[in-house]
Amino acid sequence: MKPFYVAGTWQTTSAALPVISPADEQDIATVALSAPSDVDRAVAAADRALRSPEWQSADNRIRLLTRFAGELDSNSAERARLTSVQNGMPITLATATEAPGPVGLLRYYTALAAAIPQEERRPRLDGRGETLLRREPVGVVAAIVPWNFPQLLTMFKLAPALAAGCAVVLKPAPETTLDALELAAAAERAGLPPGVLNVVTGDGVLGEHLVAHPGVHKVAFTGSTAAGRRIGEICGRLVRPVTLELGGKSAAIVLDDADLEATVTGLATASLLNNGQTCHLSTRILVPRHRHDEVLDAVADMASSLVVGDPLDPETQVGPLVSKRQRRRVEKYISLGKRAGATLAAGGRRPGLRRGWFVSPTVFGNVSNDSLIARNEIFGPVLAVIPYRDIDEAVAIANDSQYGLGGTVWTSDVERGLDVARRVESGTVGVNFYDIDVGAPFGGVKASGLGRELGPEGLTAYQHLKSVYLQPNDPRRPS
Structure with missing residues (x-):
């Protein structure tokens, strides 16, 4: 039985989820099912990781994410195969998208986070002093991803969240859990601190427990419009930031x-x-x-x-x-x-x-x-x-x-x-063609969702912007 990953350790339970091949209807593997208590532990671990000096250091975080990308790059062929056997994606498409896509996204957001200063100073429009603008991680992120492009859509969320300094609790779709567990294994090999990435397994009930958890600071979801409406209702009641990438009929x-x-x-x-x-x-x-x-x-x-x-x-x-x-x-x-x-x-x-x-x-x-x-x-x-x-x-x-x-x-x-x-x-x-551009925002209007992923806008979605007002001519003001 494949264990799930919480607080830097691999966990198992007596409850199991079969992973079935859509090509021949045979069992591929079984995965241990997480319980709500496992979600609680994952959120607590993510909260601790946020305060880890190792993770709070931007330079060290960049080094760790660079190693994470290298680990993913080293097993691209196997990751592509994992997607194909789980969801039926043609292997040529998986090789072109699921294999290099997560690596490219992680490297893109790592470089982007390194290039954007954490703080900047702006002169006040009234001419009286200046404002210090800080970009801070939004906190613990609940990322819920679908089965159709499981690794790529996971990294739509994971790459900017980690680059911003957040910690993540990831819940993959029940149909595609094996690739999410491989992402966790690569993160572990890269040395990401315990709790920075947690992977819990289960259905929509477990996902709702995660979305509504009081320790979660932001939710990022890709999936059906019906499920997105439910998640939006919960986040609206909790006044919790949410990104929803939902259905389409283009x-x-x-x-x-x-x-x-x-x-x-x-x-x-x-x-x-x-x-x-x-x-x-x-x-x-x-x-x-x-x-x-x-x-x-x-x-x-x-x-x-x-x-x-x-x-x-x-x-x-x-x-x-x-x-x-x-x-x-x-x-x-x-x-x-x-x-x-x-x-x-x-x-x-x-x-x-x-x-x-x-x-x-x-x-x-x-x-x-x-x-x-x-x-x-x-x-x-x-x-x-x-x-x-x-x-x-x-x-x-x-x-x-x-x-x-x-x-x-x-x-x-x-x-x-x-x-x-x-x-x-x-x-x-x-x-005359359609191909998503990683450097430009992606998302929908109307019932297709809220917010944007990808591009610099995708990084901003995982940051709080804090304005610190500085009084003019204050001798105590930092230079």
Whole structure:
């Protein structure tokens, strides 16, 4: 049984959680389940670590985080494999994202924290003296992460939190605990002080205990909008800072001048990345009415051509869904699309594989934006092609959603695409491609979340800003 990690020690219990392969439905491992009392101990350990002279020293913290990044870099291949076997991510994608991403993020925020002074002086606007601005760690951070990009999304939170001098209690998703435990092992090998990083394992009940814990100073969550609303309610009642990166139902606006071949090639990633289990995907494809059939056929051909199979096979482009429950959810929406009268142009069934929670990439055409397959986040390889009359209607359809996380615009005229992107109500939009930029803020509007991760803004989210007012001409004032 794999133990969890609290206060610098590995812990086990009699309760266990099985880790199941989505590719063959066999048990991979068992992980010890944490109890609420383990969360209490983890929060207490994190609070002690905050006061550790070893961790409070910025120079020493930078040295430790540099070693942590090196430890993660040394076992990149194994970490990529851990993600693939747990959640079905194609190994080529895991190798490109889950392996180097955490290392790059940790190094980025370590360098950023070293470059930004902890204190700065600003002259007062009234001319009477100056103000000393201090950047201080927000404190104990509860980080709750999902299963779709488990290591990368963990480091969205962990890297800036640690760089800012915070201590973290991490709760991974039950489906992907092994990689979180490997992160803890790498932190231990790097010599991070006990309690700086703790990993507790469990379900949403344990997560809620962590979120509401009186010793937590900030919550960072990535997951469903429903869970995010609950976490937001708790943090609002406690007046506790919270970052919420939630669901999406993003639109790909295909303009009438878009190159069809280039657009469809780009949509293979922008709309179907990670078996459709990515929050920012452009799963609503908006096309000019006169090009609807042409685009639908091309998208359907692209989806049908993708190689579905074993996620550890480098040839695989679409792996299984993460769980049997997730496959049931996706298949429910496929049935709803068929009953609503949409045109099924590709997929709509399981591929001919004996085992595993697979669903063939599915494309519907002639979809109304009012239909459930266009309104709700499905989180699987299901696309809805929606016709529009003109640009104004395309923008209106794109914005007619409770979500606002991602989106794309496809065109032969980049400036025209940029004009359309400016009108889309979303935290992020790509023109002729979509790829998150680590140096720029990422997050959503509306039901897609609160706050931003990545970029310098991602570091600021884990800092308190304290203003110390200094009286003018005070001989006791420090120089």
